[in-house]
Amino acid sequence: MADKDLEARHLETLDRDLGRFSGLELATSRVARRMAGPGIAFLFIVAAGLVAALFLGGTGDGLIVVIAAGFGAYMALNIGANDVANNMGPAVGANALTMTGAIVIAAIFESAGALIAGGDVVETISKGIIAPEGIASSDVFIWAMMAALLASALWVNLATWIGAPVSTTHAVVGGVVGAGGAAAGLGAVNWASLGTIAASWVISPVLGAMIAAGFLWFIKARIIYQDDKIAAARRWVPMLVGIMAGAFAAYLALKGLNQLFHTPLGTAALIGLCAGVATWAVMIPVIRRQSEGLENRNRSLKALFNIPLVVSAALLSFAHGANDVANAVGPLAAIVETSRHDGTNGAVVAVPLWVMVIGAFGISVGLFLFGPRLIRMVGSEITKLNPMRAYCVALSAAITVIVASWLGLPVSSTHIAVGAVFGVGFFREWDTERRLRKARVDMPDRDWLSPEERGRRKLVRRAHVSTIAAAWVVTVPASAVMSAAIFLAIRAIAG
Structure with a gap:
């Protein structure tokens, strides 16, 4: 009997040890999965530095450029993790695309946009934000660009971590302001340009929200609320x-092809008109075939918007890759050119192909590793999207940029897309409340939800409004302060 008790105690001890070992294995596996993304990202940054070393050979400032290439790769990863959610989020949230499909399409079209139409030139002092003549020397200029690049990447990384889609363009501008101000003094900052950027914090989301809500109202009034x-x-x-x-x-x-050939606004409008009329004519028989046999209900209508929504997501990614790759490679290209030809700071410089490749592939790798979180947030956590609502968001992104270009207003594609999602959600709340008030008049004897209960069932998550708005407002000053601190640290080390 004692032997059996002893054996039972041994087995119980063994089970506990095995349980602890299994728990340790599970914990190790989870940690390994969490570390896989940062590990791959680190390898990509190292690879970017090696590519820079390979193409620069034995130039005098080779080490500085290798480090800068690492910073540029880091920024590109963060652009992919944060910015691309604005293009793919609505399609994923509407279930027109799976997460895997969205990542594949975005990676292809972001890279294509960056490499095909990413631009042959960049203005190295971020479009007049800092007066070039204020920079004392090419070394100081290089330090300032490195500080701007690293600070903006760190800020976008932090914003992605807290779940806030921010404008990477604003982050880069803030970085240039901070480092340039520390290098040349605040008098060198073009405050008028900064004023227009600050105005875009309001202009972009409001325009995006109004246009998206307007199209959703049209769809509801002309299609959804019709008897047939x-x-x-x-x-x-x-x-x-x-x-x-x-x-x-x-x-x-x-926006996407302007780097290949200059397109005036009038010419772009004419191109759009011709494309629109041709597509309308082609889609008449297509929609007629697609709608055959569909039931007369809202759910049936969603299928008619899926393909246009997928195409719009791909085109948004192409245009985004063409434009926002400069946020990663612009400062890097300026550093490369300055290191090769001393004293070219402030000039318009050519972007080497290997620099564009780092930016293009960095965006795709960042999207693959870290993009799904913000794609889900934009696509489904702010408000519930279906193909018709997501269509309004995507269309708003394109139209708002055109209207803003016509009016000469500065806008952010990130702010437009997120503002459009909020616009769709708030319009749904207003429309639901309007219909409810009408129904209560028509059916006064029915039991209705209390105002408190309706308040708890809002269609837009208010927590995201405050988080995202705060991140937008803080982006430029936060990246500027970080950039100034990094510049001062680099200057102290380089002594």
């Missing part, structure tokens, strides 16, 4: 898809 929804869809969906095609054709002419 299918007949209404056959009439209006081809026109809506044509508007989207025209808007994106003009958008790409203005």
Whole structure:
């Protein structure tokens, strides 16, 4: 009997030890998975430095450029992790694309946009934010650009970690202001340019929200609330898809392909008009075939918007890659050119192909490793999206840029897209409340939810409003302060 008790105690001890060992294995596995992304990102940064060393050979400032290439790769990773969510989030949230499909499409089109239309030139002092003549020497200029690049990357990294989509362009501008101000004094800062950037914090989301809400109202009034929804869809969906095609054709002419050939606003509008009319004519028989046999209910209408939504996400990614790759490679290209030809700070410089490749692939790698979190947040956590609502968000992004270009207003694509999502959500709240008030008048005897309960069932998550708005406002000053501190540290070390 004693032997059996002893054996039982041994088995119990063994089970506990095995349980602890299994728990340790599970914990180790989870930690390994969490560390895989940062590990791959670190390897990419190292690879970027090796590529820079390979192409620079034995130039005098080779080590500085290798370090700067690492900073540029780090910034590109963060652009992919944060900015691309604005393009893919609505399509994923509407279930028009899976997360895997969104990542693949975005990686292809972001890289294509960066490499095909990413620009042959960059203005190294961030479009007049800092007066070039204020920079004392090429060494000081290089330190300032390195500080701006690292600070903006760190800030975008932090914003991604807290779940806030921010403008990487604003982060880079803040970095240039901070480092340039520390290097040349605050008098060298073009405060008028900063004023227009600050104005875009309000202009971009408000315009995006208004245009998205306007299109959602049109879809509801002309299609969803009609007795014969299918007949209404056959009439209006081809026109809506044509508007989207025209808007994106003009958008790409203005923003995506402008680096290949200059396109005036009038020419871009004409291109958009031709594309829109052609697409409208083509889509009439297509929508008629797609709508055959559909039930007369809202859910049936969603299928008609899926393909336009996927195409819009791809085109947004192409235009984003063409434009925002400069946020990663612009300062890096300036450093490379300055190290090769002493004293070119402030000039317009060529971007080497290997620099563009680092930016293009960095965006794709960052999207693959860290993008899904913000894609989910933009696509489903702010407000619930379906293909029709997501269509309004995507269309708003293109039209707002065109309207802003026409009016000469500064806008941020990040702020536009997120503002459009909020606009759709707040419009749904208003429309639901309006219909509820009407129903209460028509059916006064029915039991209705109390105002308190309706307040708890808001269609837009208020917590995201405050978090994102705060991140937008803080982006420029935060990256500026970080950049100034990094510049002063670099100058002290380089002595």
